[in-house]
Amino acid sequence: MTRYALTLEFDGGPFMGLQRQDHGPSVQQAVEDAVQEFSGQQVRMQSAGRTDAGVHACGMVSHIDLETHLSLFRMREAINACLRPHPIAVTQIEMKPDDWHARFDCTARSYLYKICNRRAPLTFDRGKAWQIPQELDAAAMHDAAQLLTGLHDFTTFRSVNCQSQSPVKTLDLLDVRRNDEWIYVKAEARSFLHHQVRSMVGCLAYVGMGRWDNARISAALEAKDRQALGLNAPPHGLYFVKASYPETEHQSQESTQ
Structure with missing residues (x-):
């Protein structure tokens, strides 16, 4: 299992916020569902910040733990393909140490x-x-x-x-x-x-x-x-x-x- 940092860009208009919500669509749910679609694995995304309904991002950093043999380029392409037609894009993926955390390590x-x-x-x-x-x-x-x-x-x-x-x-x-x-x-x-x-x-x-x-x-x-x-x-x-x-x-x- 490898920890990956994802840099996300999204239009917050269609979502109730970044975090998964019980009462409407969220950016987190869309990304987690996209990863499961191509990998067959359930992941839990953690993010550097929280955004309300309607708030946008062009550099949100999040992380997931995933087991895959895809290159970083192919992994990014796969997630973005499965995210369509949501207005969300993974612009960059990085490999991180197992103890790295998108929220708690953010300064x-x-x-x-x-x-x-x-x-x-x-x-x-x-x-x-x-x-x-x-x-x-x-x-x-x-x-x-x-x-x-x-x-x-x-x-x-x-x-x-x-x-x-x-x-x-x-x-x-x-x-x-x-x-x-x-x-x-x-x-x-x-x-x-x-x-x-x-x-x-x-x-x-x-x-x-x-x-x-x-x-x-x-x-x-x-x-x-x-x-x-x-x-x-x-x-x-x-x-x-x-x-x-x-x-x-x-x-x-x-x-x-």
Whole structure:
């Protein structure tokens, strides 16, 4: 039995989330079913992060244990063939040590939130970004975002359904940049609370609209109260983009052969 790390890209729109759900389709179930279809083996996929319904990914890292004689290239091709027509793709497969874990060995997670700041309706990016027609001040949003970086109690920005033992987290980066009509919010931390990124983005959008100022962001953070939250941004603008891991003596084999 070999442990394999899978890098996944998916459109979260059709799914109830990444994790297997009792009440609807999930990315995990689709991948596990695809592996069983070509290999005849039941696997349990573990992932670096969890995504809600409608949240996308372009670099989610997961792992499975499987016994196969296929090369990494053939294995990737087989999984992707069995995943059709789901909007999920395995972009890379690596072999890992038996004790390597996609979730517990992950040292940093990166998210990107996309805002389209225009009045004209979205066409190609419908369901892939949050459209805000009011003019947003991205520089003010970035300035306010710096108040949230560092070690804080993020209770205000935490879902009431969050299962994390502590609301205290260290936010390493919260960066807001404009590129024409697009505003990109990048967040990096070792781990995040449930809805934390979406909650922060929603409040920063209020800053961009001129409805909140920096003092209001600070007050919301210091309140440690979900009732102080201004707005929870919708899920379809959020992307899990990267899971980071420490360098090890075991050099993985990329599926480029």
